[in-house]
Amino acid sequence: PYPLNLTKSLRRLDDGQLRIAVTSAANAFAVDLIARFLQQHPQLQVILNIANRQEVLASLERNDIDMAIMGEPPQTLGLVAMPFHRNDLIVIAAASHPLRHELNIPLQRIAEEPFVLRELGSGTREAILRFFGERGLQLRQSLVMNSNEAIKQAVKVGMGLAVVARHSVIVKMESGYLCSLSVDGFPLRRAWHLVHRKGKQLAPAPREFKTFLIEHQYVQHTDGAEELL
Structure with a gap:
């Protein structure tokens, strides 16, 4: 992991500090959220750490941070996970991929393609392998990488398919470098979660x-139901 300080000058001594970690898949999304938060509260100091899911969970368990943002909610009983924003996972391919114009591609056909996956410990990797495994399918792993940006670059040059958060590739799809494939069962409807220790007394x-x-991050409907954006 590497630290990233997003700091606004303190105007009052009691304004406080937020220590937060995010999984690398949520990097750009979380930084945008924090930037908007600081626009409303410029007196606060935010210490942001970016790591993979296992490292973020370890930080929570050591109580090194106040909270974390991640995709896959933890199964640990000592942690509380609050879903706060929709996170759709899609199958991406190079813009010139032969399957780019196909509709409702069967999962079995997609599983025959080489895939570029995140490293062990990644929440996205766990979600993808679980989804295909529950359907009796095993992915062909052509590459394993620990960077979402590197994965997108590998897909762009035709080294395989990948499953990523939709919001993370919108720009590259609009620019014509990548495309989203129409695959049965996709997009995978997931959510970003805010996670903290159970019973933790949060500072201001x-x-x-x-x-x-x-x-x-919620839309409140007239019937009282809530839908993730």
Whole structure:
């Protein structure tokens, strides 16, 4: 992992600090959220650490951070996970891929293609392998990489398919470098989760960030139901 400091000058001594970690798959998404949060609360200091899912969970268990943002919710009983934003996973391919114009491609056909996957410990990797495994399918792993940007580059040059968060590839798809394949069962409807230790007494800054997510990331319908954006 590597630290990234997003700091605004403190205007009052009691303004506080938010210590947060995010999984690398949520990097760009989380930085955008934090930037918008700081626009409303410029007096706060945010310490952001980016790592893979296992490392983020370890930080939570050591109580090194206040909270974390990740895709796959943890199964640990000592942690609380709050879904706050929709995270659709799609199958991407090079813009020139032979399957780019096919509709409703069967999963068995897709499983025959080489795939570029994240490293062990990645929540996205776990979700993908579980999804195909539950259907009796095993993916062909052509490459394993620990960077989403590297995965997108590998897919762009035709080294395989990948499953990624839709929001992370919109620009490259609009630019014509990548395409989204129409695959049975996709997109996988997932959510980004805010995670913290169960029973943890949140300080004012992390408590305000949690409130910010609750207030800004849900759509409230007239019937009282909530839908993830």
